[in-house]
Amino acid sequence: MTKIRTLLKDYFDILEENKIPKYIQCKHKTIDFDTTAKTDILWKKHDNLLKNKKLIDIELEQSLLDLKIELASRIFKQCHFCERRCGVDRRKETGNCRVKHTKITSEFLHMGEETVLIPSYTLFFSGCTFHCVFCQNWDISQQNIGVYIKPAILAKMIEDRKKQGARNVNWVGGDPTPNLLYILEVLKKSTTNMPQVWNSNMYCSTETMKLLKGVIDVYLTDFKYGNDKCAKHLSKVEKYTEVVKRNHKIAYENGEVIIRHLVMPNHIECCSKPILKWIAENLPNSIVNIMAQYRPEYKAMNYDDISRSISNEEFMQVKDYANQLGINEE
Ligand code: SF4
Numbered sequence: 001m002t003k004i005r006t007l008l009k010d011y012f013d014i015l016e017e018n019k020i021p022k023y024i025q026c027k028h029k030t031i032d033f034d035t036t037a038k039t040d041i042l043w044k045k046h047d048n049l050l051k052n053k054k055l056i057d058i059e060l061e062q063s064l065l066d067l068k069i070e071l072a073s074r075i076f077k078q079c080h081f082c083e084r085r086c087g088v089d090r091r092k093e094t095g096n097c098r099v100k101h102t103k104i105t106s107e108f109l110h111m112g113e114e115t116v117l118i119p120s121y122t123l124f125f126s127g128c129t130f131h132c133v134f135c136q137n138w139d140i141s142q143q144n145i146g147v148y149i150k151p152a153i154l155a156k157m158i159e160d161r162k163k164q165g166a167r168n169v170n171w172v173g174g175d176p177t178p179n180l181l182y183i184l185e186v187l188k189k190s191t192t193n194m195p196q197v198w199n200s201n202m203y204c205s206t207e208t209m210k211l212l213k214g215v216i217d218v219y220l221t222d223f224k225y226g227n228d229k230c231a232k233h234l235s236k237v238e239k240y241t242e243v244v245k246r247n248h249k250i251a252y253e254n255g256e257v258i259i260r261h262l263v264m265p266n267h268i269e270c271c272s273k274p275i276l277k278w279i280a281e282n283l284p285n286s287i288v289n290i291m292a293q294y295r296p297e298y299k300a301m302n303y304d305d306i307s308r309s310i311s312n313e314e315f316m317q318v319k320d321y322a323n324q325l326g327i328n329e330e
Helices: 002-007 009-015 022-026 039-051 064-077 151-163 177-189 206-212 228-235 240-254 268-282 312-325
Strands: 104-110 120-125 168-172 196-200 218-222 256-262 287-291
Touching: 002 009, 009 256, 022 064, 039 064, 039 206, 064 177, 064 206, 104 151, 120 151, 151 177, 177 206, 206 240, 218 240, 228 240, 228 268, 240 256, 240 268, 256 268, 268 312, 287 312
Parallel strands: 120 168, 168 196, 196 218, 218 256, 256 287
Antiparallel strands: 104 120
């Protein structure tokens, strides 16, 4: 536990009130911007302000968080929150993820997340940027169901959940990526001193990764595939390794990282081992949760390679390999 604590120092500093969460710092970074300015000018302002560490004592009328909301609202109108880059106007249409306006399917204090995170105030959005044939949450990830909760109301719910013992706010789905504008709007209304957790497949666009910078404290990521062929076969997604590796590196530079890897049958040599090797070489201070709970669900029985649970031998092979590489396991 001491090592995990060291690797998640900022997270624990926020919990112990020695540090304020990044999103609150954002509200104390002053900026004035013109909402009619060109998008590239606003990005330049955004990137410069991120480098500036100076915080103003009071919460500002127009802050870095407002600039992020402005940029996110522009992305929303030609959607490129994820690397599918559908380009749809989300005020009127849905893209590949099937999300138009945000819908929340459930919210509760989750006790089944990683030990350091629980109780975790977990918000499940409907829709997903992936279409995994084995999805265990397919009922919410592959449909547009749930309810819209006004940002101010959700901000109040977050405050109430903190009083009930929540340690963090855990944005998940499906995937949180299509809902980034909404998440920023909630944070604008929120004042609760809690770390923000981005619980995602990490298929975000570079623009989304920039908006998350300075907002997200912990990236709780999912790293599934060691090559693009398996990603295409099982999640119907292109350029998986390029995008997900790039985004893990960005996350690692800008926050603390816990990586989940679900071991799948017959995918040890092609997926588990290359992923762990890459993590050991590129993200040595991240924490990895090697998960054994794969079960064939949804359409998995139609895919011979993943139509059974994993064997104990397969799981131990992955654990031993992680151990040899010196991976920091949860
Ligand atoms: S978030 Fe959805 S609509 Fe936007 S680019 Fe990705 S799949 Fe397309």
